[in-house]
Amino acid sequence: MSADVHQLAQMLHELDDQMVSCMKCGLCQAVCPVFAETMSEGDVARGKIALLENLAKEMIQDPQGVQKKLNMCLLCGSCAANCPSGVKVLDIFLKARVIVNTYMGLPAAKKAIFQGLLTKPALFNSVLDVASKFQGVFTKTANEVIGSSCSRIQAPVIGERHFMPLAKKPLRKLEAPRNSRPGKSGYRIAFFPGCLIDKVYPQIGQAVLKIMEHHEVGVYMPAGQACCGIPALASGDKNSFDKLVACNVDVFEKENFDYLLTACATCTATMHEIWPLMSGNLPQSMQDRIAALATKVMDVNQFLVDVLKVEAPVAGTGTKVTYHDPCHLKKSMKVSEQPRLLLKTNPRVEFVEMADADRCCGCGGSFNLEHYTLSKEIGTRKRNDIVASEAQVVATGCPACMLQISDMLSQHHDKVAVKHVVELYAETL
Amino acid sequence: MISATLLATFQKLLGKENVMDSEADRHAYSYDAAVLDAVVPELVLRPTNSEQLGRTVALCNENKLPMTVRGAGTNLSGGTIPTKEHGVVILTNGLNKILEINEQDLYAVVEPGVVTAKFAAEVAKRGLFYPPDPGSQAVSTLGGNVAENAGGLRGLKYGVTKDYVMGVNFWNAEGEYVKSGGKTVKCVTGLNIAQLMVGSEGTLGVYDQIILKLVPPPVASKAMLAEFDDINKASETVAAIIANKIVPCTLELLDNATIKYVDDFTKAGLPRDAAAILLIEVDGGHVALVEDDAVKVLDICKKNGARHVQTAKDAAEKNKLWEARRNALPALARARPTTVLEDATVPRSQIPAMIKAINDIGSKYRLQIGTFGHAGDGNLHPTILTDRRDKEEFTRVEHAIDEIFDIALQLGGTLSGEHGIGIAKAKWLEKETSKATIIFSRRLKKAVDPEYLLNPGKIIGG
Ligand SMILES: Cc1cc2nc3c(=O)[nH]c(=O)nc-3n(C[C@H](O)[C@H](O)[C@H](O)COP(=O)(O)OP(=O)(O)OC[C@H]3O[C@@H](n4cnc5c(N)ncnc54)[C@H](O)[C@@H]3O)c2cc1C
Ligand code: SF4
Numbered sequence: 005m006s007a008d009v010h011q012l013a014q015m016l017h018e019l020d021d022q023m024v025s026c027m028k029c030g031l032c033q034a035v036c037p038v039f040a041e042t043m044s045e046g047d048v049a050r051g052k053i054a055l056l057e058n059l060a061k062e063m064i065q066d067p068q069g070v071q072k073k074l075n076m077c078l079l080c081g082s083c084a085a086n087c088p089s090g091v092k093v094l095d096i097f098l099k100a101r102v103i104v105n106t107y108m109g110l111p112a113a114k115k116a117i118f119q120g121l122l123t124k125p126a127l128f129n130s131v132l133d134v135a136s137k138f139q140g141v142f143t144k145t146a147n148e149v150i151g152s153s154c155s156r157i158q159a160p161v162i163g164e165r166h167f168m169p170l171a172k173k174p175l176r177k178l179e180a181p182r183n184s185r186p187g188k189s190g191y192r193i194a195f196f197p198g199c200l201i202d203k204v205y206p207q208i209g210q211a212v213l214k215i216m217e218h219h220e221v222g223v224y225m226p227a228g229q230a231c232c233g234i235p236a237l238a239s240g241d242k243n244s245f246d247k248l249v250a251c252n253v254d255v256f257e258k259e260n261f262d263y264l265l266t267a268c269a270t271c272t273a274t275m276h277e278i279w280p281l282m283s284g285n286l287p288q289s290m291q292d293r294i295a296a297l298a299t300k301v302m303d304v305n306q307f308l309v310d311v312l313k314v315e316a317p318v319a320g321t322g323t324k325v326t327y328h329d330p331c332h333l334k335k336s337m338k339v340s341e342q343p344r345l346l347l348k349t350n351p352r353v354e355f356v357e358m359a360d361a362d363r364c365c366g367c368g369g370s371f372n373l374e375h376y377t378l379s380k381e382i383g384t385r386k387r388n389d390i391v392a393s394e395a396q397v398v399a400t401g402c403p404a405c406m407l408q409i410s411d412m413l414s415q416h417h418d419k420v421a422v423k424h425v426v427e428l429y430a431e432t433l
Numbered sequence: 434m435i436s437a438t439l440l441a442t443f444q445k446l447l448g449k450e451n452v453m454d455s456e457a458d459r460h461a462y463s464y465d466a467a468v469l470d471a472v473v474p475e476l477v478l479r480p481t482n483s484e485q486l487g488r489t490v491a492l493c494n495e496n497k498l499p500m501t502v503r504g505a506g507t508n509l510s511g512g513t514i515p516t517k518e519h520g521v522v523i524l525t526n527g528l529n530k531i532l533e534i535n536e537q538d539l540y541a542v543v544e545p546g547v548v549t550a551k552f553a554a555e556v557a558k559r560g561l562f563y564p565p566d567p568g569s570q571a572v573s574t575l576g577g578n579v580a581e582n583a584g585g586l587r588g589l590k591y592g593v594t595k596d597y598v599m600g601v602n603f604w605n606a607e608g609e610y611v612k613s614g615g616k617t618v619k620c621v622t623g624l625n626i627a628q629l630m631v632g633s634e635g636t637l638g639v640y641d642q643i644i645l646k647l648v649p650p651p652v653a654s655k656a657m658l659a660e661f662d663d664i665n666k667a668s669e670t671v672a673a674i675i676a677n678k679i680v681p682c683t684l685e686l687l688d689n690a691t692i693k694y695v696d697d698f699t700k701a702g703l704p705r706d707a708a709a710i711l712l713i714e715v716d717g718g719h720v721a722l723v724e725d726d727a728v729k730v731l732d733i734c735k736k737n738g739a740r741h742v743q744t745a746k747d748a749a750e751k752n753k754l755w756e757a758r759r760n761a762l763p764a765l766a767r768a769r770p771t772t773v774l775e776d777a778t779v780p781r782s783q784i785p786a787m788i789k790a791i792n793d794i795g796s797k798y799r800l801q802i803g804t805f806g807h808a809g810d811g812n813l814h815p816t817i818l819t820d821r822r823d824k825e826e827f828t829r830v831e832h833a834i835d836e837i838f839d840i841a842l843q844l845g846g847t848l849s850g851e852h853g854i855g856i857a858k859a860k861w862l863e864k865e866t867s868k869a870t871i872i873f874s875r876r877l878k879k880a881v882d883p884e885y886l887l888n889p890g891k892i893i894g895g
């Protein structure tokens with residue numbers, strides 16, 4: 005055992021108290037979307053925890069093998085939500101990724117993106133603005149109903165994907181920063197659109213702003229927001245993550261508001277749960293600032309139903325709409341009834357439930373980039389359930405899920421539109 | 434070391450992706466749900482059809498490699514922990530097809546890796562019923578269920594896995610095909626080898642196909658929850674229900690400690706001062722009959738001193754009554770880092786004596802123990818809550834387990850109602866049986882597996 009691996013093992017001891025609560029019952033095999041495809045114990049939570057434990061005990065010589073298994077994970081939290089022992093699986097995996105990936109070093113490409121681009125919001129935004137103007141040259145429209153594109157030429161990352169194009173104009177350019185007072189609702193929110201809504205789905209952001217205006221909710225939407233940080237953290241880059249969190253804390257602290265809303269399930273879960281979770285090594289004052297902001301973070305569906313008390317009057321008829329539960333909304337934030345209720349407010353919508361609505365779509369952020377074949381197998385199951393429901397529209401609460409579901413439906417030439425719940429709700433106002 | 438040639442032979446037979454020899458993969462198959470030390474196998478193999486399974490066994494035999502078959506790895510007795518030297522793990526999750534569900538003749542033929550709950554759901558879709566329902570059914574395999582003779586909540590009325598095994602076709606130690614039992618209700622052709630295979634924990638042969646009996650499902654059910662301030666009253670209630678010739682499909686008991694743990698966890702407002710609660714469910718082929726039974730059970734509960742009985746009016750209420758039982762393990766498991774789930778079983782009349790003894794042992798060794806289980810068949814799950822990293826405390830746990838077994842045997846019970854012997858309980862086997870029993874079993878083993886290659890060390894040691 006090299007001295008280095010000994011050091012890695014020492015660092016992993018930090019996770020001991022959390023890992024020991026895994027009783028190795030194996031029940032996570034029932035719900036892990038990756039395991040359902042690979043049937044390999046090293047891919048399920050029990051196996052990954054056992055590998056980390058053995059690495060910590062220095063019984064394993066090759067940390068790379070463990071790292072590979074650790075990255076073979078959607079971070080969907082299905083295992084944690086179903087675990088009889090209440091093991092905080094996501095906490096363990098995120099912290100382990102930071103420890104193991106820091107030890108092993110980040111791949112150069114990721115380093116360039118996270119450290120050179122993502123942590124510099126202004127630069128990141130302008131690069132993508134340029135990209136959006138040229139993307140038509142390389143891509144062609146694949147599916148009119150969904151609005152997806154595929155690659156005209158063989159591009160290394162795009163491959164066979166049917167991806168959503170970057171918006172012609174990001175939300176930032178369509179809607180000016182604002183800072184309005186509450187109207188008769190009495191509430192004031194801050195709005196965090198997040199990268200995907202800003203750059204790919206600005207219409208979702210516009211729907212949120214329209215809804216807030218309708219309900220007379222004051223909105224603080226500052227310029228200079230950064231990514232929530234999860235792509236960096238999931239790759240183990242804690243430094244970039246900390247920078248992004250700090251950047252957002254600076255921006256949002258400037259004003260007072262009741263809730264910090266997002267329409268992205270992944271951003272919500274990250275800011276609400278993972279920001280405080282990962283702040284332990286920061287100065288106490290920073291921890292307090294992060295905690296103060298994190299407690300205000302709320303999903304937009306939850307805000308509308310639980311706080312504004314929006315109600316669904318009667319069952320609608322017309323377009324059949326089904327709903328996909330984003331893992332980070334249902335399993336992390338325990339929000340699942342609210343979006344369904346919002347869909348039912350639309351009199352032109354007939355709500356239909358699909359089978360296994362809360363099964364992961366297989367996106368998992370960078371998992372999709374690194375394990376596309378597997379991601380597609382998992383996504384195809386979701387696609388099959390959507391199609392079987394006979395819905396014309398699939399609604400959900402996370403733009404990352406929307407990307408994945410659009411890709412799957414588009415590749416199968418399905419004429420099913422993919423929307424965010426707030427888009428359908430905004431239609432009724 | 435396994436030679437490169439042999440590795441190549443396995444790869445050719447099974448496909449590269451089904452021959453796992455990387456350190457990470459091997460470590461992921463070194464444990465199961467038992468609280469025991471892991472043993473890392475040298476090789477992990479995943480056959481995906483019957484012929485491959487047979488060839489895999491034959492090749493292991495030729496090369497003198499001890500094989501441990503693994504389903505979902507949820508057994509609680511170390512049955513899938515491989516052998517220390519050159520251990521090979523053979524996975525059955527690539528053999529997961531339901532080959533036939535026969536609605537006329539009420540049987541099904543399955544491969545060993547079919548997941549129990551998936552099978553039960555397929556059977557239910559056809560209007561039939563496969564009753565054995567171990568708590569792990571969402572992931573456990575039918576092969577694992579047969580090899581452990583798994584029980585479940587419905588044991589009292591519907592029996593356990595062995596009562597549904599009509600036939601087992603398996604590969605023997607040399608990789609030759611042995612057929613036993615069949616698809617007919619009556620079948621006396623040859624020795625009753627199928628039942629010998631039940632509960633054999635992979636020590637006598639490797640199942641390839643299992644023929645399972647199916648039954649018509651009940652059409653109605655009714656659930657009740659009864660509270661007692663004296664555990665003896667709960668036990669007398671159980672006896673009285675059965676004496677009245679009513680056999681509930683579920684008769685679950687939670688002791689006072691478990692009630693408190695569940696209430697701490699769910700905040701559902703359970704009766705924290707109750708000595709025990711019984712969850713009783715009656716079912717049957719006729720709505721009126723079930724209603725009748727439910728009224729009788731209610732009456733018996735009251736007569737035998739239940740201080741409060743709730744009856745579920747509909748499915749939603751029934752679901753709510755089940756809440757406490759469903760949360761028993763989750764609540765206990767969360768209380769401390771390590772959960773030792775035992776399954777000492779006594780004749781049902783001895784339940785109060787057994788629970789008292791368990792609680793005395795808990796105080797003697799200063800341990801937290803919650804007990805719940807299947808009151809109808811005396812199968813209790815004393816669950817010890819501990820931290821295996823605390824060596825001193827864990828030594829006390831081991832002493833406590835020894836004493837729990839001693840008491841169970843003194844009360845006319847058994848070491849294990851359903852979790853199997855594996856390596857965890859092998860050392861106690863002689864105490865419950867006799868020296869001659871062990872010798873007889875070893876001779877049997879030696880006759881069918883002379884090289885001791887089929888899951889050696891399990892059940893009968895050696
Ligand atoms: C949370 C939890 C709840 C549980 N509840 C119950 C319960 O209510 N009732 C109960 O009885 N048990 C229960 N168990 C124990 C366990 O789930 C059962 O013993 C189950 O039958 C094991 O199935 P498996 O597929 O996981 O088998 P494994 O653990 O993989 O294997 C068990 C044994 O079967 C052998 N085996 C597997 N496949 C074959 C084959 N094809 N040929 C020959 N041998 C084979 C293995 O070698 C091993 O010895 C529980 C376990 C847990 C973790
Ligand atoms: S379900 Fe939870 S306790 Fe059980 S093996 Fe998986 S992570 Fe561990």
Ligand code: SF4
Nearest residue numbers: 036077078080081083
């Ligand atoms: S987070 Fe999701 S993908 Fe990862 S181990 Fe858990 S269930 Fe599997």
